[in-house]
Amino acid sequence: MLLRLILCGALLGLNGWASAQPQPQRACGHLRSAFYEYGALYYKAADGSWTGIDKDVVDEVARRLGCTIEAITDSRVRIWAGLNGGTVDMSVSSLSTPEREKFARMVPYLAERNYVLLHKDVSASIRSMDDFLADPNIKIGVIKSFRHGKAYDVWLDRLRAQGRVYEAPDYEAMLRLFKVGRVQAVMAISSGWYPLLKQDQMNGNYRIMDWAPPKDVLVGGLILSRQRVDEALATRISHTIRAMREDGTLRRIFERHLDAELASRLLHF
Incomplete structure (x- = not known):
């Protein structure tokens, strides 16, 4: 009986030691x-x-x-x-x-941050969101379901009310609208417009405008x-x-x- 108790105690001690050891992380499948x-x-x-x-x-x-x-x-x-x-x-x-x-x-x-890419042919007098709103002849392209930050989203809703926002299904479709002149501006984050610098068709054809408040990250x-x-x-x-x-x-x-x-x-x- 004494030997059995000693063995049981030893096994319990081993189990306790094993449970206290770090367990391997389960793969996420x-x-x-x-x-x-x-x-x-x-x-x-x-x-x-x-x-x-x-x-x-x-x-x-x-x-x-x-x-x-x-x-x-x-x-x-x-x-x-x-x-x-x-x-x-x-x-x-x-x-x-x-x-x-x-x-x-x-x-x-x-x-x-989001930026507005203006076509080079857009008047240099367009220097802000208010300037853009005031010119009914210029339109902007965005990707459907994208969010652009509080200031830009409010601005885009005002443009939508004027029928001046084109919603593209993806990035390439939005750029096509810009290249063929259907829109005169597009919304893009820096990791979006950076590759455009390497494209012959786009390089030099637009101006990058930073119109969002500094904290609109x-x-x-x-x-x-x-x-x-x-x-x-x-x-x-x-x-x-x-x-x-x-x-x-x-x-x-x-x-x-x-x-x-x-x-x-x-x-x-």
Whole structure:
């Protein structure tokens, strides 16, 4: 009997010791991340493969957590519908709003500003949002479902009321409207207009106007479906992004696709 008690005590001690040891993190399995084409965030490389800031961030999160994250490419409208309907696990470089928070969580990884790109033929007298509003002959293109910050969104609603806003399904469609003269301006963040500097058709054909208040910064990040990604995994993803920022990985990713100055700005979130 004494020997049995001693053995039981030893086993209980071993169990207690084992439970106190750090347990390996569970891999996050298979997820589907929806991407949308936009400037340096997500674009086709010379060999036809997809690349960009958003893809590099997701790939690094997958590597660190041991996930398989399947990439799909779609329009922003369908992506939001999929997140809301529970058919998409996550998406990228998204802004949080009270409506979106009802069905998704946001994990920030970049800060941006919106700019107005004016065609070179637009009068030099157009120097502000009020100047733009006062000229009924100029129109602007945006991507449907995008948010642009408080000041720009109020301004765009006033232009919509005048029938002066064209809603494009994606970035390329918006740029086509600009190139053919259907609109005389487009909205773009810095990681959106930066690649345009390298395009012969666009270089020198526009002026970049910064009309938003200095504090009107847009914080974008991974958007995680509440239906498909539980809180524990969302927390692990958030910790991973934070570690990527602290160890310089985010900066290195940004600098692969932007110049050093713009890359630095994206870290101010």
